[in-house]
Amino acid sequence: MRAVDALMACLKAEGVDVVFGLPGGANLPTYDAFVDAGIRHILVRHEAGGGHAAEGYAKATGKVGVAFATSGPGATNLITPICDAMMDSVPVVFITGQVRTELLGTDGFQEADTIGITMPVVKHSFMIQHPQELPRAIHEAFHIARSGRPGPVLVDIPQDLSRAEIDYEPVGDVRLPGYQPRVEGNQKQIRQAAKALAAAQRPVIYAGGGVVNANGSEELIEFATSDRFPVTCTLMGLGAFPAPHAQWLGMLGMHGTRAANYAMDEADLICAVGARFDDRITGKLSEFAPRAKFIHIDVDPAEISKNVPAHIPIVGDAKHVLAKLVVEYRATGADPARLNAWWTRIEGWREKYPLGYEDSTDSEIKPQYMIKALFEATGGEAIVTSDVGQHQMWAAQYYDFPAPRRWINSGGLGTMGFGLPAAMGAAVGCSDRLVCCIAGDGSVQMNAQELATCAQNNIPIKVFIMNNGYLGMVRQWQELFWDGRYSHVDMGQFPDFVKLAEAYGVTGMRLEDKGTLVEDFKRAIATDGPVLVDVRVTREENTYPMIPAGQPAREMVG
Amino acid sequence: MGEPGTKEPLSLEELEAATNLRTGRKHVLSILVENKSGVLTRIAGLFARRGFNIDTLTVGPTDDEAVSRVTLTVDGAVHPIDQVTKQLHKLVNVLKIRDLEPGDTVSRELALFKVAADGVQRGELLQIAEIFRGKVVDVTKRAIIIEVTGTTEKIAAFETMVRPFGLIEMMRTGEIAISRGRTET
Structure with missing residues (x-):
């Protein structure tokens, strides 16, 4: 059998039901194998779209996403999705074609040093040097991508090796002596954490994307409600704890709620779970949570004490550790009444500083209202993807996510153009659920070509463009921190998104009236197939509240 | 670990963070x-x-x-x-x-020194090499190459000694190290 036919067998053995990709010269053998493989392949219009679609698929389903590209420019077009998957710990296997081995290192046509270029942004990579190695490399790639802290793994296959004949034997194991992620958590440390929690007067649970990745949401809820622990989540963790909930403080960080940020600031004990103390969370590091001791639970030991020194480090995944922690915590017999004063303080912040905005008095659509209307129109039950910018923050603030894997966005890398292809991937992976993309008019243009993919394959995503004609977040920063000197942020009203939608064979709508917005959204959602909705919103609205970059939480504005 | 349920209280004050990061x-x-x-x-x-x-x-x-x-x-x-x-x-x-x-470690580095050695200086240079247990591995009319093995400090000391003679060039391997005793490094 050819190595590429073995590749298909390996994908099936890994349970792959769909992949995203684009063929080219160096992966012609692979695409020949697709003809008879019985694996659904979705032809994208740009490799970056394919990569983000694989990410969206992985985030929505919890399974490993797969993206294919050819050598050279095909592979370099994958760099952004690979880096994005690295930053947000998304399990994706990227399989690239490479020039024939005799051409390697000669600057051959469409040759790029894919392994070298991607090395800083992959969890691991495999350069196939003998065709016989391919099946094992594929299985090891899947194993590495999905286990421990998930991430992107790349397999680069020279064209001549991919078509070579091999003796294919199914591979049932992995041989990775240098890769043994620890998920269980040290029992002694967990007990110590339970005792610290029992002693805490002002505790906060700070949960991140690691809870979602570990499918640890139920354990988080059980742990948090085993007492009245206040819970906040990072942008990546939204949905890991249901919103709204009596113990839910809202998102924390730069555009988080005051209740969440002030609680972190005054906490005496912070229990970080699957979160990495990113600068968008901590603000000025030296003034971050100055009164707190830290329990840090993470499957990646290198995250513990990287930015904030931990008092109780626990290496393990959220699901395993929280399940044990709740048992240990209950056994301490801690008195919930000790948290009364803390809750009084938190309730004070909640009442004084709710999320809010000044609504229009006419038909103008405020961007915040747009999110609330979408929440209402979807009953809060959609999978929502987003691009990056103001619309992303408003979506995070105003769409209450009741469950994990409903909120899919690019948090770490902050990739504009992520939302539309990610929605496409999510919709392919979760065909029974409504998938909406909340996009910016700037961001959506960075991967709008995938509308063609959606139209051709009838992938029924509903894309809602929050159109203010600006690169809105950059405009906001120029207004607030650069004396209002707007520099290259005005996008005008180009393109005509309704016409663009129609050109791609997608239903296009334009909405400008607040009064009918919920009904109009319901109409868009009820429309068969992919829909692109151009929602005209207030042009110069700012995202608040906000911790200015490099400032402590106490300095929140707006 | 035993059953959960130890109720001995813990004071948050007692908790210490990872220190000595540097x-x-x-x-x-x-x-x-x-x-x-x-x-x-x-x-x-x-x-x-x-x-x-x-x-x-x-x-x-x-x-x-x-x-x-x-x-x-x-x-x-x-x-x-x-x-x-x-x-x-x-x-x-x-x-x-x-x-x-x-x-608990034995560490060694190997270095090769090419030193100018015109006539009269040669004897003194050889004496220094001998003190450092260096080995002369090449001799020409105008230069000597000396091989020295030892700790990084010893090689640095040798460099200081021979530099005045006219150090033409020096090659160092970087350290290798092995733990003392029976256990594997």
């Missing part, structure tokens, strides 16, 4: 890696992108042909060694890392 001394990291293509690039790339400086680096085979050993020295005054080793551990091809304790 140790202030030189660290010798002995790293076993799978002998696969690109491993050294992965290590070097990791150091570069995390902003860690490698002071010396040596790579060589071990008694197992599937495994190579990388010995590298890092300045613990500048870099958080804990973070360096944790990041190294994340590389799939890294099998084992030992941060060697200076007291």
Whole structure:
């Protein structure tokens, strides 16, 4: 059998039901194998779209996403999705074609040093040097991508090796002596954490994307409600704890709620779970949570004490550790009444500083209202993807996510153009659920070509463009921190998104009236197939509240 | 561990955070890696992108042909060694890392010195080489090459001694190190 036919067998053995990709010269053998493989392949219009679609698929389903590209420019077009998957710990296997081995290192046509270029942004990579190695490399790639802290793994296959004949034997194991992620958590440390929690007067649970990745949401809820622990989540963790909930403080960080940020600031004990103390969370590091001791639970030991020194480090995944922690915590017999004063303080912040905005008095659509209307129109039950910018923050603030894997966005890398292809991937992976993309008019243009993919394959995503004609977040920063000197942020009203939608064979709508917005959204959602909705919103609205970059939480504005 | 339920109270005041992130001394990291293509690039790339400086680096085979050993020295005054080793551990091809304790370690470096040696200076130079147990490995009319093995400090001392004679060039291998006693490094 050819190595590429073995590749298909390996994908099936890994349970792959769909992949995203684009063929080219160096992966012609692979695409020949697709003809008879019985694996659904979705032809994208740009490799970056394919990569983000694989990410969206992985985030929505919890399974490993797969993206294919050819050598050279095909592979370099994958760099952004690979880096994005690295930053947000998304399990994706990227399989690239490479020039024939005799051409390697000669600057051959469409040759790029894919392994070298991607090395800083992959969890691991495999350069196939003998065709016989391919099946094992594929299985090891899947194993590495999905286990421990998930991430992107790349397999680069020279064209001549991919078509070579091999003796294919199914591979049932992995041989990775240098890769043994620890998920269980040290029992002694967990007990110590339970005792610290029992002693805490002002505790906060700070949960991140690691809870979602570990499918640890139920354990988080059980742990948090085993007492009245206040819970906040990072942008990546939204949905890991249901919103709204009596113990839910809202998102924390730069555009988080005051209740969440002030609680972190005054906490005496912070229990970080699957979160990495990113600068968008901590603000000025030296003034971050100055009164707190830290329990840090993470499957990646290198995250513990990287930015904030931990008092109780626990290496393990959220699901395993929280399940044990709740048992240990209950056994301490801690008195919930000790948290009364803390809750009084938190309730004070909640009442004084709710999320809010000044609504229009006419038909103008405020961007915040747009999110609330979408929440209402979807009953809060959609999978929502987003691009990056103001619309992303408003979506995070105003769409209450009741469950994990409903909120899919690019948090770490902050990739504009992520939302539309990610929605496409999510919709392919979760065909029974409504998938909406909340996009910016700037961001959506960075991967709008995938509308063609959606139209051709009838992938029924509903894309809602929050159109203010600006690169809105950059405009906001120029207004607030650069004396209002707007520099290259005005996008005008180009393109005509309704016409663009129609050109791609997608239903296009334009909405400008607040009064009918919920009904109009319901109409868009009820429309068969992919829909692109151009929602005209207030042009110069700012995202608040906000911790200015490099400032402590106490300095929140707006 | 026993059953949960110990009710001995804990005071948050007692909790201490990880400290000494910067140790202030030189660290010798002995790293076993799978002998696969690109491993050294992965290590070097990791150091570069995390902003860690490698002071010396040596790579060589071990008694197992599937495994190579990388010995590298890092300045613990500048870099958080804990973070360096944790990041190294994340590389799939890294099998084992030992941060060697200076007291429990024998470390050696080999150096070749090419020194100008015209006539009268030659005798004195040879005497210094002898004191350092250096070996003359090449002699020509105008230069001598001396091989010296020892700790980094010894080689630095030798360099200081021969420099006035006219040091033409010097080659150093970087340190290798092995733990004392019966246990494996």
